[in-house]
Amino acid sequence: MPDLGKYAVTVLSAYGASIVLLIGLVLISLRAGRKARRALEAVETRREIKDEA
Amino acid sequence: MASIWEYANPVKFLRTSEKVLPVLWVLAGACLVIGLIWGFFFTPDDYRQGSTVKIIYLHVPAALMAINAWLMMLVASLIWLVRRHHVSALAAKAAAPVGVTMTLIALVTGAIWGQPMWGTWWAWDPRLTSFLILFLFYLGYMALWAAIEDPDSAADLTSVLCLVGSVFAVLSRYAVLFWNQGLHQGASLSLDKEENVADVFYLPLLVCIAGFVLLFLALVLYRTGTEIRLRRTQALIRREAARA
Amino acid sequence: MRALLLRDLRLAFRAGGGFGLGLAFFLIVTVLVPFSVGPQSELLTRIAPGVLWLGALLACLLSLDRLLALDWEDGTLDLLATAPVPLEGALSVKALAHWLVTGLPLVFAAPVLGVLLNLAPAGYLWLVISLAVGTPALSVIGAFGAALTVGIKRGGLLLSLLVLPLYVPTLIFGAEVARRGAQGLEVGTPLLMLAGITFGVAALMPFASATVLRMNLR
Amino acid sequence: MRALLLRDLRLAFRAGGGFGLGLAFFLIVTVLVPFSVGPQSELLTRIAPGVLWLGALLACLLSLDRLLALDWEDGTLDLLATAPVPLEGALSVKALAHWLVTGLPLVFAAPVLGVLLNLAPAGYLWLVISLAVGTPALSVIGAFGAALTVGIKRGGLLLSLLVLPLYVPTLIFGAEVARRGAQGLEVGTPLLMLAGITFGVAALMPFASATVLRMNLR
Amino acid sequence: MTMLEIRDLAVARGAACVLEGLAFTLAPGQALILRGPNGSGKTTLLRTLAGLQPPQAGEILGGGEEIAYAGHSDGLKSMLTVAENLTFWAEIYGTRGIDPALAAFELTPLRDRLAGTLSAGQKRRLGLARMLVTGRPIWAMDEPTVSLDAASVELFAATVRAHLGQGGLAVIATHIDLGLPEAHVFDVSRFAARAQSAAATSDEAFL
Amino acid sequence: MTMLEIRDLAVARGAACVLEGLAFTLAPGQALILRGPNGSGKTTLLRTLAGLQPPQAGEILGGGEEIAYAGHSDGLKSMLTVAENLTFWAEIYGTRGIDPALAAFELTPLRDRLAGTLSAGQKRRLGLARMLVTGRPIWAMDEPTVSLDAASVELFAATVRAHLGQGGLAVIATHIDLGLPEAHVFDVSRFAARAQSAAATSDEAFL
């Protein structure tokens, strides 16, 4: 750990806030992406079943 | 050589982005981790700003991406209005939340930085103010997307808003400059002003910027894919309903 | 009743339903203030508590015309008035839903916007408390105004006009709490008055609102 | 075209049509400001030009959703779009009518309200001039916002959200003229910019508005 | 037992009395078709029956908590789905099970569609399905078949008939033939208010 | 000479194609009645003819500046009188004289009444009178007789017949019988878009 001196709180909170925001964005994107993928797969399998019938 | 417009086909786009994305994620993650660790642990403190100079590795890349994301949306909107490629409309939609997060990071880190440097969290400096206005434009753009049901009209209307908004954003920038002279330092990444940032800070900063750019690309590609899948799902459901 | 609350909340969260718009409006008004009065931070610090209260009030006001007018236009209010729920209750529930989607978010957003206006550090706590105590009154009084103007096409502006004077006491005490808090003065009396207004209004106003709504539906 | 202008004006003057409401809102906001920031007169003098400009902007904003939404709801816009008038012209005329019933009265009312806020004597002239030059831009930009949100039920708040950032340059230059005027400084540059915005916007914006309106009617 | 009886009723719209001297009795299982040219006061009468406005004179027996009203507008939220719209009303009226109502108006395939995307007739069918979930015995309906095609009008007639069969009552204003021959026809134009009484509402005090 | 011809037209609503392969020709003096069950796409077709939305495929010859459209809503201002409403539209279309239009729909006694105080059917008559002041040869009307009583429907039929007699054209969507036996009936349900093309608008790219 580098010595941050009297600005430790400042620097750490800036890193903390940014990293939370970035990771939050990535997680939200991934979750929405997975949900969309699942929904699409559900519809596509339904379609295949129907096509076979 | 294949025309780049081929990738405007959603299915083709999905297939290609599927291949590119893992590489992008890895590169983005690597650049960010290397850049941030380098910047955080292995750079000296500035003689005036002390350790707060380390904030630059987040603040500057985020600020750059905040503007570039809007530019990308502007280009994508134009492409949609002129050539009507669905992928570009959806890419603009997908980029907005990324852009707004970047703006937020720039604002938050700037505010945290301002506390020790200027003795205040916030000052109505022209550059900070312009970013706040940019933030508002992002909010309005996203709210309009959310408010319209029909995806094509939503794409049309948000595209026009993006164009008009860009003009007014530039106008606001001049207005704000006129209104208040700032505290904030000028552009310092430009090549002719090397004296501003010493090499020790400059190299890790470049790596971080590369990381942010790659992360932006990865997120936009991924989110565009999500939007395409949602549209495709709706399209299939509609077709099913029409058959029934 | 629960069904009504859930429906109103659901409608607010659906695309275009208006959740978050009050918040955005609050943000924008706060941002516009420095543009209009100038950027000097010492000036901003002085007016910050008042501006934030005024902004919250306007954000609340602007969303009032969603409270009843939509339900009136598509005939829901007629049907609700003939349904087995007391109109007083229905109006209280609608005011509650309005507060949940408009007032409550403002309470949480206010400290962040305080930063933009250089609010004095001592002011944050009392700003939040005063908004939390005062904004419910704004929604309940607003429901009365909405009931009063419901028959009038695009009564939005008229509604604002009728409601604004009714908001004066709430605004005075609310802003007073925030201002005294920011200056480190004692806040007991205005806070008590503010709480009194909120409770009184929540208990009695729905009867007035239901009465005028019934007249308007006639 | 003339018929459209006359009809819009006539509707505005009829009962419930909204004429004077913008004015009243302007008055009330101005009156609420001392309640919220406190009554010290030297403070009020400092913020007076800005508050008056902000009040004018909000009054304008609040009446925007009458600009097109009413005509949309009752089907008039559909009929107008199939009628032999260019939509660009129709929108310009509607923006003009909006300015005549909202902006223009504010120009005349502002000096009176300036008294309430202890506006510096030198400020009156420039306040009136800046409002007269700037408010037309507010109506024209507002027409764009209204056209953008016309299909959306109760788009009122969304409309404000979209339009407010577009108002920033006008507000900055307008308030700057009024503020500098009140302090006896030179006002040439901001006044020129303000006039430039008004003319540019009046010349170009109707095309954008008509484009989005056509998209919305589709 | 549910009954609906009106005695010497007078109803007003705006400041003018439109109908007066109205009287009828409706027993369970009976339906009444209100007829009369445009502007004769059918809407006004139905709103009075539903309790939305007070009668000018005379009295209404029955009605009140027993009556369900359907006006010119359907009270649909375009941002809620068909099923959500109907469920809301079912909960308000404290009944449950929207499936029979959906089925009765052939809305089952549309149940997850947003109400805003329905065609005019589909919206109307949804508005009518609402009557089934109220669980109330007296139906007061204002031009229920507006925008409906012939097949849907038949659906509607069948639904009303089933409702009457269960001891329900219905008062329906309409201009077209509903295919309900068993219903009594009540022509309101015979009861048009005379000129004197036409202004005899709140103006009275000034005359 | 005014004609209206559509060739292989496809129309879409929302993101879904509803009708396709539509074709007809209408000569002066001819009327076309659009029929089809609820949700079959009549409104969509009329809006496309009126130029409010672009066709999905195919072409429309004639129309444009020749066509006057009347939709589900009448575009009335409730705070203007009957005469003021009509005069406004006359001026917009550059014609003059609203008296014949008022007379044709028996609105003369109501001419100074505010439009907001009219009954449903009276409002509709005013909306129809607007067509007469447009002075345009092609009328595209969506369920014009909603809320009209039998006498008013006859008035309407007579007006349309007079319009046709002067070489006018009319396309009318309706569910009820208008008493215009000479008009051709065009059943849109035969042209319902097939399943593949039902989603074949902007969805196409995603399939």
Ligand code: HEM
């Ligand atoms: C709160 C909002 C702030 C925003 C929106 C903001 C915005 C920006 C932007 C856009 C840049 C990139 C400039 C360029 O290289 O062209 C930048 C750079 C920079 N900002 Fe900020 N800033 C904010 C606050 C602060 C504060 C409080 C400080 C504290 C001293 C600060 C210090 C810097 C520094 C040192 C750079 C790097 C410029 C350079 O490369 O030398 N910023 N900021």
Ligand SMILES: Nc1ncnc2c1ncn2[C@@H]1O[C@H](COP(=O)(O)OP(=O)(O)OP(=O)(O)O)[C@@H](O)[C@H]1O
């Ligand atoms: N404010 C008012 N002042 C005077 N008369 C009014 C007012 N409002 C409505 N009327 C008149 O009251 C009468 C009754 O209207 P009502 O809507 O009840 O008729 P209706 O039988 O439902 O007609 P429709 O079949 O056209 O729907 C109409 O002649 C109408 O013109």
Ligand SMILES: Nc1ncnc2c1ncn2[C@@H]1O[C@H](COP(=O)(O)OP(=O)(O)OP(=O)(O)O)[C@@H](O)[C@H]1O
């Ligand atoms: N946003 C949308 N998405 C999908 N389908 C839609 C959308 N909007 C409308 N539709 C469908 O388009 C079809 C055509 O509607 P249209 O209003 O043209 O029918 P119509 O023939 O006028 O019916 P009606 O007689 O009931 O008025 C309907 O089946 C409707 O449900």
Ligand SMILES: [Mg+2]
């Ligand atoms: Mg009626």
Ligand SMILES: [Mg+2]
């Ligand atoms: Mg239709």
